[in-house]
Amino acid sequence: MSEEIASTSNEIKTPTDFMSNYKGEIAIRLTDLKKTFDGKDFVITGMNLAIPKGSLTAIIGFSGTGKSVILKHILGLYKPTSGKVEVLGQDVSLLSFDQLTDFRKRFGVLFQSAALFDDMTVLENVCFPLIEHRRDLSEEQVIKIAGEKLNQVGLEAKHFEKLPNQISGGMQKRTGLARALALDPEILFYDEPTTGLDPILTEMVDDLILETHHLRAGQTSVMVSHDLDAAFRIADYVAMLHAGQVLLFGTPEDFFKTNIELVQTFVAKGLKRSQPT
Ligand SMILES: Nc1ncnc2c1ncn2[C@@H]1O[C@H](COP(=O)(O)OP(=O)(O)O)[C@@H](O)[C@H]1O
Ligand SMILES: [Mg+2]
Numbered sequence: 001m002s003e004e005i006a007s008t009s010n011e012i013k014t015p016t017d018f019m020s021n022y023k024g025e026i027a028i029r030l031t032d033l034k035k036t037f038d039g040k041d042f043v044i045t046g047m048n049l050a051i052p053k054g055s056l057t058a059i060i061g062f063s064g065t066g067k068s069v070i071l072k073h074i075l076g077l078y079k080p081t082s083g084k085v086e087v088l089g090q091d092v093s094l095l096s097f098d099q100l101t102d103f104r105k106r107f108g109v110l111f112q113s114a115a116l117f118d119d120m121t122v123l124e125n126v127c128f129p130l131i132e133h134r135r136d137l138s139e140e141q142v143i144k145i146a147g148e149k150l151n152q153v154g155l156e157a158k159h160f161e162k163l164p165n166q167i168s169g170g171m172q173k174r175t176g177l178a179r180a181l182a183l184d185p186e187i188l189f190y191d192e193p194t195t196g197l198d199p200i201l202t203e204m205v206d207d208l209i210l211e212t213h214h215l216r217a218g219q220t221s222v223m224v225s226h227d228l229d230a231a232f233r234i235a236d237y238v239a240m241l242h243a244g245q246v247l248l249f250g251t252p253e254d255f256f257k258t259n260i261e262l263v264q265t266f267v268a269k270g271l272k273r274s275q276p277t
Pocket of ligand 2: 067068069192
């Protein structure tokens with residue numbers, strides 16, 4: 001093998017290569033995951049992915065590459081056709097419906113639309129998961145915790161009694177995030193948190209994700225996004241999906257150094273789009 005080929009192949013990090021050197025704990029592990037919805041076409045074609053505990057990891061890829069499908073497997077909403085999904089050491093597909101409901105308390109999820117309850121106030125929205133899952137708490141305790149979570153994400157008390165349609169898009173995101181934080185989750189998931197937002201709001205939400213990640217030691221955050229700027233700016237690790245597999249897993253630096261053409265194209269396109277013309 002020539003020098004050149006040897007050094008080139010050294011630079012390519014498959015998830016397996018990367019993780020073979022990783023000694024820390026893993027929060028989420030996908031092993032040879034395959035998924036077909038119709039029994040013919042595989043949307044996920046044999047995915048291996050290990051997300052380090054305590055990391056902020058971004059899952060990126062063109063639209064339709066299976067990012068949301070992966071997230072739904074991790075949340076136990078979809079069952080693998082084959083392969084394994086382990087979250088916090090637990091094989092998710094082995095859990096019964098009730099066990100899964102209980103298990104999901106350990107996650108917080110913020111979807112693209114903040115998915116707030118329109119007819120509940122800001123405060124009531126954040127109280128909701130606490131009332132559902134923390135029967136041990138008194139009403140005062142629930143309200144106190146909800147208020148603390150709202151403060152943590154930068155919402156002042158004067159907004160607590162407003163309805164979602166009476167606050168700005170940014171405040172709605174903050175409320176959704178406070179609700180996701182209500183149960184002190186071990187893993188926080190964001191699915192396209194900034195899609196459809198203007199650049200200023202996008203940056204605010206990205207910063208909020210980063211700040212929230214650092215609120216608690218050991219917190220694992222997983223952000224699904226097609227926003228490359230955010231992924232490279234705030235994530236510790238990035239996983240790029242393509243054709244139902246992980247094409248590259250590594251640090252943002254690895255993505256700029258890679259010689260995988262498809263990744264180069266994706267990176268160039270994504271970064272060009274967000275540059276001022
Ligand atoms: N419930 C479902 N039934 C059938 N096909 C689905 C379902 N959910 C997702 N898919 C398909 O899986 C592929 C990946 O979708 P998705 O994970 O939503 O992409 P994205 O990377 O944009 O989040 C798409 O082709 C989509 O049509
Ligand atoms: Mg999606």
